[in-house]
Amino acid sequence: MSNSTKLVPTPGQTVGPFYGYALPYNKDRELLAPGSPGSIRLQGTVYDGAGHTIPDAILEIWQPDTEGNIVHRTGSLVRDGYTFTGFGRSAVGNSGIYTFTTVNPGPTEPGAAAFISVAIFARGLMNRLFTRVYLPENEEALAKDPLLSSLDPERRKTLIARRDADGGLTWDIRLQGEGETVFLDFEGTGTGGAAK
């Protein structure tokens, strides 16, 4: 169905300070039950431009399963405890730390670098930001990833998680300043959030 009508997208606005009684829900950050076979913890801290932790940010992740399949299953808001839906949401705590229980995403195509898609919202952040977090292991795949290879080495490493001793992943987000996380514009207009 082709439709040539091009509509101008509605602007975004900040999530504000008071989403805490609205967006979080029971087991929002548990894509599967903590401790279940194959589960890992993905965690990190969100920082502002002064290096202070941000206590009022909320993150969403969207990812394929361990085999790299993109699942189309409902039930992210009311989890049945068995169905992996690929979606999770985690508000940070007072110390700026978010946590998800999930699985290592598989590559969605043979040889591709595996990553999790991330959206970030915060009080003081005018519009949501998109980014990605890559698994650190497959260096060959990382080296030929189109996004990573378009970045200089210092910026590239902001998108690659650290593997913890317990098998989990740690990945911090810096909204501004030294080590600023790479945020993505999918629109090609520079106004995926209009930096300026």
Next chain:
Amino acid sequence: MPEDVNLATYNADALTEDLSDAVPATPAAGTAVPAEAPRVETQQDLTEEIKAIGDAYARALKDGAAPETQPRLDFAPYRSSLLRHPTKSLHHADPETIELYSPAFGHQDVHALESDLTIQHNGEPQGERIIVAGRVLDGDGRPVAGQLVEIWQANSSGRYIHKRDQHPAPLDPNFTGVGRCITGPDGSYRFTTIKPGAYPWKNHLNAWRPAHIHFSLFGQEFTQRIVTQMYFPGDQLFPLDPIYQSIVDQDARDRLVATYDHDLTEPEWALGYNWDIVLTGSKRTWTENEALGAEGDDHE
């Protein structure tokens, strides 16, 4: 719904202070008091700052700059944004695989009654009952069917139920201010709620937010994800509000303002407001089923 609120999360997150940056803190006992106390920023200071940015934008437009359609991430009059906006340009990326799809939501996730914010307690909430309805479309004009819409808002006196909202206006025991629904095959959504009040915040002295409802939307692709705010027509606070004015283009700002719609109004019951939401364009080649709107609800 109130019983579904996860209290642990609710109590753990979201400090209020939209206040910290603007209003100078009282010096702790024993510390040296500065010779001259810092000046409290007034609405006039902020209005001038906002106007200067608006004037510069108008000049740029005149010189042929493309109209802006989204808020500026770097918009100093909203003081909380100063340390929270990226300083590097967003990096262009072609969406890949997972980003070209969206999480699926259905009636397992959202009960039909969650779209009525006036029936979540034993009694009727205070305030003006309203209906807010419209359609969610993508940038190509296609309906976004079977997707999740979440809203949250202050009550009629401008108070959020959030525990860190310290505005001394009454809470309403019959109003939580949270709703959800799943869009219909034509992208339609509909909420019954109470018209929210304006509320004061601490960006500067005598700062008030225009009445608004927060909206969270998913498209058919994760790149279309958006959180925004819907406003009511004719609000006198629009020119004064740094958050609304962070969208420097008037046409773009207007896209956040609902239209009063008498056809939506129900006799002796509720006033109707219409607001359509447009997400970004699709970047994926759709299957025939999707194009016909067959995807959405309850598919497993």
